[in-house]
Amino acid sequence: MGAVEGKDYVLQKARETEVKFVQMQFIDVLGNAKSCEIPFEKLEKALYSGIWFDGSSIEGFVRIHESDMLLKPDENTFAILPWTGGKVARIMCDVFDSSEKPFEGDPRFILKKQLEKAKEKGFDYRVGPELEFFLFPEKNGGVPEPHDSAGYFDLDPRDLAAEAKREIVSYLQGMGLEVEMSHHEVAAGQHEIDFKYANALSTADHVLAYKSVLKTVAKKYGLFASFMPKPIFGINGSGMHVHQSLWEDGSNSFFDDSDEYKLSKIAYGFIAGQLSHARALAAVVAPTVNSYKRLVPGYEAPVYICWARRNRSALIRVPEHFSGRNYAARTELRCPDPSCNPYLAFAAMLAAGLDGIERGLKPPEPVEEDVYEFDDAKLASFYIRMLPASLDEATQELCNDSVLKESLGKHAFEKLVDAQRRQWDEYHIRVTGWEIENYLPVL
Numbered sequence: 001m002g003a004v005e006g007k008d009y010v011l012q013k014a015r016e017t018e019v020k021f022v023q024m025q026f027i028d029v030l031g032n033a034k035s036c037e038i039p040f041e042k043l044e045k046a047l048y049s050g051i052w053f054d055g056s057s058i059e060g061f062v063r064i065h066e067s068d069m070l071l072k073p074d075e076n077t078f079a080i081l082p083w084t085g086g087k088v089a090r091i092m093c094d095v096f097d098s099s100e101k102p103f104e105g106d107p108r109f110i111l112k113k114q115l116e117k118a119k120e121k122g123f124d125y126r127v128g129p130e131l132e133f134f135l136f137p138e139k140n141g142g143v144p145e146p147h148d149s150a151g152y153f154d155l156d157p158r159d160l161a162a163e164a165k166r167e168i169v170s171y172l173q174g175m176g177l178e179v180e181m182s183h184h185e186v187a188a189g190q191h192e193i194d195f196k197y198a199n200a201l202s203t204a205d206h207v208l209a210y211k212s213v214l215k216t217v218a219k220k221y222g223l224f225a226s227f228m229p230k231p232i233f234g235i236n237g238s239g240m241h242v243h244q245s246l247w248e249d250g251s252n253s254f255f256d257d258s259d260e261y262k263l264s265k266i267a268y269g270f271i272a273g274q275l276s277h278a279r280a281l282a283a284v285v286a287p288t289v290n291s292y293k294r295l296v297p298g299y300e301a302p303v304y305i306c307w308a309r310r311n312r313s314a315l316i317r318v319p320e321h322f323s324g325r326n327y328a329a330r331t332e333l334r335c336p337d338p339s340c341n342p343y344l345a346f347a348a349m350l351a352a353g354l355d356g357i358e359r360g361l362k363p364p365e366p367v368e369e370d371v372y373e374f375d376d377a378k379l380a381s382f383y384i385r386m387l388p389a390s391l392d393e394a395t396q397e398l399c400n401d402s403v404l405k406e407s408l409g410k411h412a413f414e415k416l417v418d419a420q421r422r423q424w425d426e427y428h429i430r431v432t433g434w435e436i437e438n439y440l441p442v443l
Contacts, residue, residue, distance in 0.1 A: 006075035007047040014040060014089060017080055023090040024051055024071050025208065027107050028058050029415045030287075031341030033208050035090070036071075047073055050096070055103075069103060070096040077205055082174035083216055092205050105411040107343035111201055114347040114407055118354060123246040123253065125350050128197030128330075131210060131338045132238035134189050134231055135161050135223045144231040146189025147223055159184045161191060164221045168193060171213045177206050186300065187235040197243060197330075200350065204342040211338075227338035229286070230293035237294030239301060240285075240338040242349065243319070245330040246270065255329035261309060261318055261366075262329055271307055271316055271331055272363040273356020274349065278305045278315060278335070280401035282387050283394035284348040284408070285336035287420065289427045292390050294337060302334045305385045306367040314367060315387070335387060344408060344416070351407030392424045 014022070022043050025035045036053060038046055055069035077092035095106035102109045118125050135147045148160040156162035165182045172179050178196040185192050193214075195206060211227065218225035230237035246253040246266060254267035263271075274281065286295060294301050300313075307316040317332045336345055355361075367384070388394035395417055398404060405413050 010075045010078045017086045019089045020087045024093050026093045068098040079175040082171045104409050111343040111347045114350050122248045125200045126197050127200045127203050128243040130241045132192045134226045138224050149188050150184045152186045154184045168217045175209050200346040207342040229291045229337040240336040242333045243330045252327050252329050269357035270353035272361035273353045277352035280397040280404050283398035285340050285345045288339045289391045308366045308368050311368050347407050348404050355403045395420045
């Protein structure tokens with residue numbers, strides 16, 4: 001479908017559904033969804049000419065003296081918001097500067113550029129993220145207390161959010177996402193809903209829809225949905241494991257039937273690239289102070305930079321291959337969490353993997369033992385490095401990684417680093433409850 005046909009389809013669909021308002025959505029550097037809403041009568045003009053707005057108030061965009069920016073809708077992303085009775089739709093937008101050139105700090109544009117680099121090499125980058133989240137009772141006033149005491153794969157009545165999740169799944173499907181499964185996660189009050197993998201740009205758009213639907217439905221049930229990586233001490237945090245593969249001409253480039261792991265040379269190069277850049281990559285895929293409260297041993301979150309097949313303590317896992325499912329050959333990166341900007345995360349992950357392929361890197365031997373049980377001597381014998389222990393450390397690693405800096409572009413890189421340094425500065429001077437509890441009575 002061409003651009004004009006796509007615009008005409010959107011207008012026809014909106015008329016048929018009797019849409020009254022359209023949300024023009026985009027995203028800032030930190031991954032926060034932004035939107036302005038227009039009446040249906042302004043949709044045709046927006047589709048063909050865009051909507052001007054003030055970009056100086058958006059995190060990581062432009063300065064006040066260069067504030068005029070343009071939103072151009074991507075007609076392929078038009079979707080009715082099911083909970084509005086068909087009266088409100090949303091469409092994802094690309095951001096342009098005052099000269100109507102793509103804005104280099106637009107996360108969607110950054111991912112598009114990286115996908116174009118992959119395309120020049122013949123690759124289509126497909127991802128399938130697994131976003132975990134917590135549900136808390138709204139009435140607790142922000143105190144993180146799980147809404148149930150259920151555990152992994154428990155069903156109702158123990159899973160008190162079963163009905164809410166059915167409604168979430170229905171709405172996601174209504175917006176065009178192909179949902180594969182929903183279930184209760186390991187921790188009390190923790191859940192996961194998985195949707196089918198797709199091209200990384202479509203998937204990043206789906207992540208925004210996923211978060212919006214979750215928070216909307218949770219509120220209806222008197223709950224608050226949070227994607228905070230580690231909201232409660234002593235129990236599992238929430239990750240965003242990302243399944244990845246490269247495709248060429250409709251075939252999975254990661255598959256090789258002659259290999260023990262059923263992985264191709266391309267897949268091994270991709271794994272090696274991500275392992276090589278893992279410490280810098282952490283700043284993009286785990287971008288908050290709280291992210292590093294999740295990335296600690298003992299809670300099913302990866303800390304050690306290694307890969308394996310069955311070992312879920314490894315940073316990269318290769319899911320088991322089943323006969324006849326060559327299309328499913330993939331790798332799973334386990335350090336991302338749902339606080340990340342999915343567009344920047346996928347762009348950086350792809351850049352790291354492609355760098356490994358281009359340089360002909362080979363990963364070390366897989367580690368199929370529980371790495372959490374290794375002492376320092378054994379870690380050294382396997383040449384296993386660790387992820388950064390803090391956001392400050394991760395940001396420093398990112399600053400020293402030319403490949404990832406290039407993948408983000410100068411503007412977004414500088415804005416992201418500046419935001420993370422401000423975040424760290426505000427955090428590390430705070431006096432915490434732990435300090436009061438342990439020091440005040442005895443010092």
